[in-house]
Amino acid sequence: MQFLHQPLTWAFLLLLAPPLIHMINLMRHQRVRWAAMDFLLQSHRKHRNWIRLKQLLLLLMRMAIIGAAVAMLAQLVSQHQWFHFLGGTTVHHLVLVDDSLSMTDRSGDTTAFEQALRTVKQIAARAGAIQEQRQEMTLLRFSRAEHAPPPSSADASAPDGDMAEGTPLAAVELPATVLGRDFDSRLEDQLRMWEASELASEPTAALQMAQEIVTQQTDRQTRVYVLSDFRRHPWSTPAQLQPLLDPLIKAGATVHLVRCTAAQHANLAVTSLQTVEGPTAAGVPFFVDVQVKNFGAEVAQQIPLKIQTITHAAPADMDPTRPASPETTDLPTVLLERLEPGETLTRRVQVLFSQPGEQIIRAELPEDAIAADNSRMCVVSLLSTIPVLAIDGSSDGQHAYYLQSVFQPSQRAQTGVRVTVQSTDFLRQLNAADLAEYHTVYLLDVDRVDPAARSVLLQYVQQGGGLAVFLGPDAHLPSYQEWYGEGEGLFPLLLDREEELPAADSPTPDLIVTDHPLFRGLLGERNPFATGIRVERYMRPVSGWKPPARSTTQVLARLRNGDPLMLERRVGAGRVVACLTTLAPLWNNWAREPSFVVVMLQLHAYLDAPRGDIPARLVGTPIELSLDSTRYLPEVQFWLPRRLEGPPRSMTRQGVPVPAGVDPAGPLANTPSAPDRQPTPDRTTGSPTEKYFTVSLGGPRDKAYLPTETQGIYEARPVRTDGQMEFHRYALNVDTRESDLALLDKRELAEQLQPIEVHVHDPEELDTSADAIPGFPWSQALLSGLVLLLIGEQLLGYSASYHKAARGYDGSPSARVGGVPPRAASTRRAASSPFVGSGRGER
Amino acid sequence: MPDSKRFFHPETIRRITRLELRARHIVEGFLSGLHRSPYFGQSIEFLQHREYAPGDDLRHVDWKVWARQDRMYVKQYEEDTNLRCHLLVDVSASMQYGNGPLNKYDYECTLATSLAYLLLRHQDAVGCLAFDEQVRSQAPARSKRTHLETVVRSLSVAEPRDKTRLDRVLKNAAEMLPRRGMIVLISDFLVDLQTVFQGLRMLKHRGHEVLIFHVLDDDELDFPFSGPTRFEGLETVDHLNCNPRALRDGYLEALQQFLTELRRHCAQQNFDYSLVRTRQPLDVSLVSYLSSRMGTRRIRH
Known part of the structure; x- marks a missing residue:
């Protein structure tokens, strides 16, 4: 119970007036010397009790009149349900505001989100002008509802309708706030802090939360307002929305959909920016693919696409106490001639970084309706050189020679790959730490692979390493047959024997390749690179061998007799490629063909892709690091991207130990590969998982609300136990689903949601006064009660003979x-x- | 020295002079008055003529008949008896109440004086007894016009004070007034009615005609008080703090019951009863009462 006009509650002191006046009157009576005392005393004795009762009732009634009048003037309101049965009705305005990225759609000097804020004020102003009923308002943003903390066990004890802290309903703002005198200022303060997010928030979570609120608050008449732009996505999926809207209607709420934008505007977006597979090393040019899509309804022409490289200094040169100050270089602008509505164009751009480390590439379009999707960034992890291990089984090292000639053709031509050649003895003494630094491992005509080496190689591949196996005359078949292990081993097929490929009479090439990234350069009937390859001998698989069902093994290339020659198998995060002939031109002439260099470079890129693959991140997703507690301090500092005209922001997060039995994602699991990465702990030897801890920016464990909601580069700075700081960067980009500004008009929107009865408005049409709410207004009930009390007081006063009668009537x-x-x-x-x-x- | 003009109001007297106070019953009297008597005598009402006889008073010769017939006749009148009227006036403390120009005491004294003047003017004998618990002062019945001052003096000396003891006073009156006559009792009768009835029965038993003037103040009849009031008894030590309007109905009900009982008893005993308000003009009260009284006589005769 509360009052809209709190200061007036002091007037309740007037309740003391009737008893005080009564007591004063008792003291200031007139004195009459009277003759007919007998009659007076007789009357007094007869009516004494009844008179006292009437006087008491009259006193109480006068106090009740004062109380009712003060309560009415002070606007008594109450949330108790039984007031509803007395006639008091509370109108609850539950306003759901779409603050997704598409609401930044700018038209003229305003955006859809600013229109939504004006509509919120408009709703509050209209509701506040209604004096007959108590008016409440609750605000809820789509993004807050979507990223509300999950329900905890404490919620079960929370009372119904209580939007308590810590519950999902804590995401609401101004929860059930009464529209009183100070509400406008509170609303103004609240809305001033609001800005449209860069998230791709959908209405689902907000509507679920609204449903929860409405069903809990059965004593209120609820009006649910959804202020959104109502894009085709997601509002054209009625199957998803109808189950959320229907309970609101059934719970007695009225649903008003307010369209905050009227027309679709032109919008281009950079939908993708990623490196092309290949070695990415400092000083070696590489390519990035940029995709631009026209989400508008009109053709876009002459679109300049700006590409920038953002180069950070080496870790040793960076100030650990200050945000990074990278150097930005503009690459030649790419001009997109013409982009049809809905069309996506891809442009490949060559990029070169001279500095190793995690560097940034940025693509940017000119400003249009939505600004955030005009730019996109990606992080590339560049090494000084890419270490590759070649274990050559030949006595003269001829296999390794050809491999080195691919990656290190000359001093001037660099691929960034550095080949380390080892003999098969290295393989027999192999352990996990030996392979940790290499991006790919090549087994070149190795005679046998011991079980210990197989185990190390299996773990290496599972953690994202690339393994290429080339067979040859020295290969010991039983060893490889064991390695196949009935399909469970790392080697992808079961070998039978060494086989000679008869010479062909037809012009059919010996090598028939599939549509695989390895052979992009060899595809085509008349491709001279493919036709020149001659294979004389190879290892033949057992007759009738086929890749097991549900296996990741696939054949990449076959010989003209149909036998597989190159196969791939994916194990864990890594890949294994087996070639059943020699790398050196012993059983074939491929190493002397031009296509060999191309395929080998593609093979390296393909095998190295899982390790160098930096997943695309969207704003709002948490950044989580799993670190080895023996090597890293538990406190990690994060630097966040600057907001407009805002200062640099940093946050520090403490690591949370990973409990035993939980498999951590691995050290720096979400981070790109670092040049100084240490060997992965050997879990097969029983290393305890308690030694890992996770540090998270965002996510359910983070008490701060969605620290990763801004597009840009985030930098994590874990500190090693030796005092060295590492710098890991993450590019968070907006979800381009929000770039599609196609609108549903009012008729379409209503039709989509049929048979659910919703009211679709434009902001200027929003007038809910027609929603006459049944029931007797509480303030009117007070007034009526006051009138009845006054009449009753007069009657009782007359009955108690406190009224002056006309003399001699x-x-x-x-x-x-x-x-x-x-x-x-x-x-x-x-x-x-x-x-x-x-x-x-x-x- | 009492002021004989205190209770004498000439204008009132002028208005009631033309009226006749007649007893309902014919009573014996010493003096020829205006009251009818079974005996012939000197009276105002003509009865018959008879021839003059020597010794007859020449004042009764009808000279108009002598002038027409040259024979002397004397007029014979229905002889009026002398009225012996005693005014019993209550001068107890309760009569002191009054909120208007006159309190009950002043009003009843004026009423008594007016009646005395009227009676004396018609040569009736008027006596007066002022009483409270007992007879405080007394004026014997006389018919001389100068006796009015004696009556007034007897009223004036008796300032209201103690309680009323009507039974004792009426008993004393009955003993003091053995000859039949008219008793005019003027009081507020705020006493035990049974004692009043007892005394009145004694007067009735003596053959007196009893006229009762019940004098009450308008406040006592209307009870117009409002607001917190403390009532203190004039003849008792009782007091009451109350809201008068809350008790008004009960009070009026009790008063009505009291008056009804008094009126019923008077009717049974054939007493003339008149309730008089102190703010009612005195002439109106007298005219009203005397008119009704004369009307009653004419119906009977």
Whole structure:
């Protein structure tokens, strides 16, 4: 119970007035010396109790009148349900505001989100003008509803309708706030802090929360307002929305959909920016693919696409206490000639970074309706050189020679790949730490692979390593057959014997490739690179061998006799490619063909892709690091992207130990590969998982609300136990689903949601006064009660003889007492003297 | 020295002079008055003529008949008896109440004086007894016009004070007034009615005609008080703090019951009863009462 006008509640002190006046009157009575005391005492004895009761009732009634009047003027309101049955009705305005990225759609000097804020004020102003009913308002943003904390066990004890802190409903703002005198200022303060997010928030979570609120608050008449732009996505999926809207209607709420934008505007967006597979090393140019899509309804022409490289200094040169200050370089602008509505164009751009480390590439379009999707960034992890291990089984190292000639053709031509050649003895003494630094491992005509080496290689591949196996005359078949292990091993097929490929009479090439990234350069009937390859010998699989069902093994290339020559198998995060002939030109001439270099570079890129693959991140997703507690301090500092004209922002997060039995994603699992990455702990040897801890920016464990909601580069700075700081960067981009500004018009929107009855408005049409709410207004009930109390007081006062009767009125008891005319009647006839009348009685 | 003009109001007297106070019953009297008597005598009402006889008073010769017939006749009148009227006036403390120009005491004294003047003018004998618990002062019945001052003096010396003891006073009166006559009792009768009835029965038993003037103040009849009031008894030590309007109905009901009982008893005993308000003009009260009284006589005769 509360009052809209709190200061007026002081007037309740007036309740003391009737008893005080009564007591004063008792003291200031007039004194009359009276003759007929017997009659008076007789009357007093007869009516004493009844008179006292009437006086008490009258006193209470007068106090009740004052109380009711003060309560009415102070606008008494109450949330108790039984007031509803007394006639008091509370109108709850539940306003759901779409603050997704599409609401930043700018038209002229305003955006859809600003229109939504104006509509919120408009709703509050109209509701506040209604005095007859108590008005409440609750605000809820789509983004807050979507990223509300999950329900905890404490919620079960929360009372119904209580939007308590810590519950999902804590995401609401101004929860059930009464529209009183100070509401406008509170609303203004609240809305001033609001800005449209860069998230791709959908209405689902907000509508679910609204449903929860409405079903809990059965004592209120709820009006649900959804202020959104109502894009085709997601509002054209009625199957998803109808189950959310229907309970609101059934719970008695009215649903008003307010369209905050009227027209679709032109919008281009950078939908993708990613590196092309290939070695990415400092000083080696590489390519990035940029995709631009036209989400508008009109053709876009002559679109300049700006590409920038943002180069950070080496970790040793960076100030650990300050945000990074990278150097930005503009690459030549790419001009997109013409982009049809809905069309996506891809442009490949060559990029070169001279500095190793995690560097940034940025693509930017000119400003249009939605600004955030005009730019996109990606992080590329560049190494000084890419270490590759080649274990050559030949005595003269001829296999490794050809491999080195691919990656290191000359001093001037660099691919960034550095090949380390080892003999098969290295393989026999292999352990996990030996392979950790290499991006790919090449087994070149290795005679046998021991079980210990197989285990190390299996773990290496599972953690994202790339393994290429080339067979040859030295290969010991039983060893490879064991490695196949009935399909469970790392080697992808079961070998049978060494086989010679008969010479062909037809022009059919020996090598028939599939549509695989490895052979992009060899595809086509007339491709001279493919036709020149001759294979003389190879290892033949057992007859009738096929890749097991549901296996990741696939054949990449076959010989013209149909036998597989190159196969791939994916194990864990890594890939294994097996080639059943030699790398050196012993059983084939491929190493002497131009296509060899192309395929080998593609093979390296393909095998290295999982390790160098930096997943695309969207704003709002948490950044989580799993670190080895023996090597990293538990406190990690994060630097966040600057907001417009805002200062640099940093947050520090403490690591949370990973409990035993939980498999961590691995050290720096979400981070790109670092040049100084240490060997992964050997879990097969039973390393305890308690030694890992996770540090998260955002996510359910983070108490701050969605720290990753801004597009840009986030930098994590874990500190090693030796005092060295690492710098890991993450590019968070907006979800381009929000770039599609296609609108549903009012008719389409209503049709989509049929048979659910919703009211679709434009902001200027929003007038909910037609939603007459049944029931007796509480303030009116107070007024009616006051009138009844006043009438009752008058009647009781008359009954208790507190009213002055007209003297000598006809029909009064006194007129009959003694049969003598009342005095007034007599005195009307009397002259000035009491002795003499007018003579009418004379005879 | 009491002021004989205190209770004498000339204008009132002028208005009631033309009226006749007649007893309902013919009573014996010493003096020829205006009251009818079974005996012939000197009276105002003509009865018959008879021839003059020596010794007859020449004042009764009808000279108009002598002038027409040259024979002397004397007029014979229905002889009026002398009225012996005693005014019993209550001068107890309760009569002190009054909120208007006159309190009950002043009003009843004026009423008594007016009646005395009227009676004396018609040569009736008027006596007066002022009483409260007992007879405080007394004026014997005389018919001389100068006796009015004696009556007034007897009223004036008796300032209201103690309680009323009507039974004792009426008993004393009955003993003091053995000869039949008219008793005019003027009081507010705020006493135990049974004692009043007892005394009145004694007067009735003595053959007196009893006229009762019940004098009450308008406040006592209307009870117009409002607001917190403390009532203190004039003849008792009782007091009451109350809201008068809340008790008004009960009070008027009790008063009505009291008056009804008094009126019923008077009717049974054939007493003339008149309730008089103190703010009612005195002439109106007298005219009203005397008119009704004369009307009653004419119906009977």
